[in-house]
Amino acid sequence: MILDVKIAGHHNYELFDADGNKLWYVVWADTESGRIKRCVMDNGKPRINEYGEWLFEELNVPAPLKAIKHD
DSSP states (O other), X not given: OEEETTSTTGGGEEEEOTTSOEEXXXXXXXXXXXXXEEEOEETTXXXXXXXXXXXXXXXXXXXXXXXXXXX
């Protein structure tokens, strides 16, 4: 399953990797492969570049991801 915060309702999911670690600040995820994109945080605030845009990182985490939907 692909989760993307740009798609209505997808922000209602809580994500965990295959080891049970909660994934924070994820904006896109492939639950089967473990590929995620998340916001880079700095002291609890999104890190921004010289243009004032949020920085993101893409990485692989242990798969499959567990997605828990909240209403």
